[in-house]
Amino acid sequence: MQKYETFERNALDEFIKLAQKTNKINSELYDRYHVKRGLRDLDGRGVLVGLTEIGEVHAYIVDEDDMIPVPGRLLYRGIDINDIVEGFLREDRYGFEETAYLLLFGNLPGKKELNNFEQLMCSFRKLPENFVRDMILKAPSRDIMNALARGVLALYSFDEEADNTSIENVFKQCIKLISCLPTLAVYAYQALSHYHSDKSLYIHPPRLDLSTAENILHMIRPDSKFTKLEAKLLDLALVLHAEHGGGNNSTFATHLVTSSGTDTYSTIAAALGSLKGPRHGGANIKVVQMFEDMKRNVNDWYDEDEIENYLIKVLNKQAFDKSGLIYGIGHAVYSISDPRAVILKEHVAQLAEETGLEDEYSLYMKVEKLAPKVIGESRKIYKGVSTNIDFYSGFVYRMLNIPPEMYTPIFAISRITGWSAHRIEEIVNAGKIIRPAYKCVARRREYIDLLMR
Known part of the structure; x- marks a missing residue:
């Protein structure tokens, strides 16, 4: 049994390596064929694929083809x-x-x-x-x-x-x-x-x-x-x-x-x-986990230099989950501000006082202030960065004693x-089935009989 399990593990490892090698696409091809990865232009604008009257996310204006960031707005049915x-x-x-x-x-x-x-x-x-x-x-x-x-x-x-x-x-x-x-x-x-x-x-x-x-x-x-x-x-x-x-x-x-x-x-x-997914709804959990790690590794929560050094280590993949991401900072659309984060922040202080977490709230305030500066100095970015709603929502749920397993479900x-x-x-609008194009870049080959391979 142990011999079979060893064979199974080794065989699986080989197949995984082969799958990784086989599915790697040359990154230069995305530029050659003008692929808009993430359905976004190079400047970050989303590719227009539909119309809606339900929700509007407004984060910039276009003046002579230039994107000009503005404070974020969110509208429900106008x-x-x-x-x-x-x-x-x-x-x-x-x-x-x-x-x-x-x-x-x-x-x-x-x-x-x-x-x-x-x-x-x-x-x-x-x-x-x-x-x-x-x-x-x-x-x-x-x-x-x-x-x-x-x-x-x-x-x-x-x-x-x-x-x-x-x-x-x-x-x-x-x-x-x-x-x-x-x-x-x-x-x-x-x-x-x-x-x-x-x-x-x-x-x-x-x-x-x-x-x-x-x-x-x-x-x-x-x-x-x-x-x-x-x-x-x-x-x-x-x-x-x-x-x-x-x-x-x-x-x-x-x-x-x-x-x-x-x-x-x-x-x-x-x-x-x-x-x-952690890139979408699961991000608020990552924010809370990042702050828990920060609290263990930053001795003085009021020392901005120490906090900044921690954030630099996060960006350099030396701290927290080694992803290089400061969770809760930045958004695919918003740059100057996420209106949801602005609204939530206004009400967080009162609950922090009620639950005795004023020091932790102060730490959040300092990270909100320092993170955009740290990112701007170390990364080439096409637009500004600010806190998004995930930055505060996880903290709110924690103050409400809601278990982390429920953050994304909420x-x-x-x-x-x-x-x-x-x-x-x-x-209602009876649109076509949605089917964007993918260009195949694999070279064409002839089939070879099993005994000839």
Whole structure:
């Protein structure tokens, strides 16, 4: 047996080396054939592949073909995110349900419309009978995003019209998924915590009188207790993550998969798979992990020179995960500022004071100040860099005592509203199946019989 395992391991290593060598493409060919890698121009502008009325990300203006960076703006259905946030905070109410309505239906709801929509969401929060026992507790996953994708696909089996892609049916499916995804995510975490970490199992049913943010805190905490400030800050994070234009990776995946004509459950599972990646939704975990490493290796959190030296080591692949990335700094579109980070930052200080983490908040402030300078001095960049929302969202979740395994799932709980709106938009406009071109650069060869090789 040991001899066979040694053979298997050695053979696998050889095949891996061969696969790596075979699939390496000469980087010069990308320039020769004008390949726009990442579907972006050399100056960072995204290649225009579609139109949308759902979300707008505005980070620059073009003057005589020159890109001029401007402070970032984010608009949902044409309404500035700052105005949306200011509106529900001024009235001292939660905003995620209103945001979901706006993204799905195109207009802000009236009081009666919002109340009806909230009641509809509440009625869909519970999972099908025996679903928790059979699909979550019997096969707990070590990764909640994996559990979410699997759970969403499993819900297909409980839908008698799962493959019906009419607008009416897709609307119904999307609203149900938006409503029950928080329950699915929290229960998947509770199963992970119990079966893989030997902690007590808590399965609190969702409450009909609570908002999405309140329900998440109610279901995830053993005692179901939370403060109004905690719920308001989580609700704010959900609003800020709900939509980010049609070109972000997971939303583009939604358009891509929808264009094939497949069902809603397969589409949302594909978007979840995209969001799981550390270059996309998983970045907020990396920010928290980077700061944990920084706190272990920086003796004086108020010494800017020591902090700067640590950041230089990160860029030089000498510290943290050796990736050369300062997580939470920089964005594919924004340069001067990410409006979501600006809004979240305004509310972080109050929670940091309430939770006794003022020193750590101060460390974040110093990194936010120093990181763009360090990057600018060591890297050739075509645009400015600033903090993005991932820089603060992980810190917020940590202050809320939300486990790291739930950081990206919370992103998904929010962004499914945007995915749903974009799926519906793709179906309504009946576009072609999305199929960009890839040029084959392999040399042509003749087939050789096995005995002649």
